[in-house]
Amino acid sequence: MKGKGVPKVGLIVNPIAGIGGAKALKGSDGQLADRAICLGAKPSAVRRAATALQSLRGRFVESGAEPPEILTCFGTMGQTSLLISEYGNWHAVYSHESSKSAALDTEIAAGCIESLGAEMIIFAGGDGTLRDVQKGLRLDTPVLGIPCGVKMYSGVFIERPEILGAAFQEYVESGYATYSRAMLDYEAQDTPSGMRSFGQVRTPSVRSLQNSKEVIEEEEDYRGEIADYFVERMETSKHYIFGTGSTVKEIVRRLGKVTNFLGVDIFRGRTLLKEDATDSDINALFEKTAPEDIYIVVTPLGGNGFIFGRGNQQITSGALRKIPRENVIIVSPPGKLRSIDAVRTDTGDEELDRKFGGIVEVIKGYNIRALVKSNPEV
16 A cells, blocks of 8 residues: 555454454353353454444445455355445455364465555454464555454554544555554463453554553552452442452452453352353342342453453443443553543444443542543443
């Protein structure tokens, strides 16, 4: 895309991306995906990719320009999403041999599509898919992510599928400017928070990209203050759903438990009822407990501010529709708040995202609160 004519881009969809999230699995690779399907999980990546492609097609239809030519894979690795979106200008150039795609297919497809002249790769998945795409690339080809995974900490993902068209137009108008972003993934054995860097990746320089997750080590004192304040005010008759992230996990630690960084835990008062809860566990709680007696405790993801949809996928749209807005408690050290411009949700339901829009209160210290914008784009 260095010159003139119709841009040529690649599209790779990981059809099982994100399938493990609601079932408390820490990814969707290999046997984790099979386990998630056995537990009743439903894939959503193909649909979310189609939503993004509709946005891309619509933006070019409005302007009267020819949309980018897309090189993709047969079946659910790209072709299906293009057919659903009614996107016209595309060619399928890679077919995986088995009935189910695997990480190696993503890697090979990326190299194949790049070799055929794609000057950017759009992929639908999470951090694991990004790593597979990057392994297959031989040039410094920029990548852009449609958020679909369990883990999305790298700074290459657009904020939501519906804005792919606007993001791509901004990329074109910038003269195809790119910059380098951290490629991150969660590997629990490597660091206390489980976060590990896998180098840098080239991505379009557009405002609608989420930032990479930031790890702010000096915030430990504030996390302790937040945890002390919260625990002192817990009620024995109430249920608490504690989400992912180090600030929330510090509260759980103050309650005498050490649980998985990516897990969601259910307490009644200060008593642990379910560690590493699934969507089914949480939905069952809402079936037998009045929503006003349940609190959901979350912290925004450092660098981009998401509280639902990027992590906390065990807390589904069904639960979020039932919970009173005021029963969602947001906690965050001040340094993390300075790294984001707003709190955000990506539930896949615009009406539900609006429920959590406007101004929200965030506990940022011992009896210290801040008012923060929420979902300003919705």
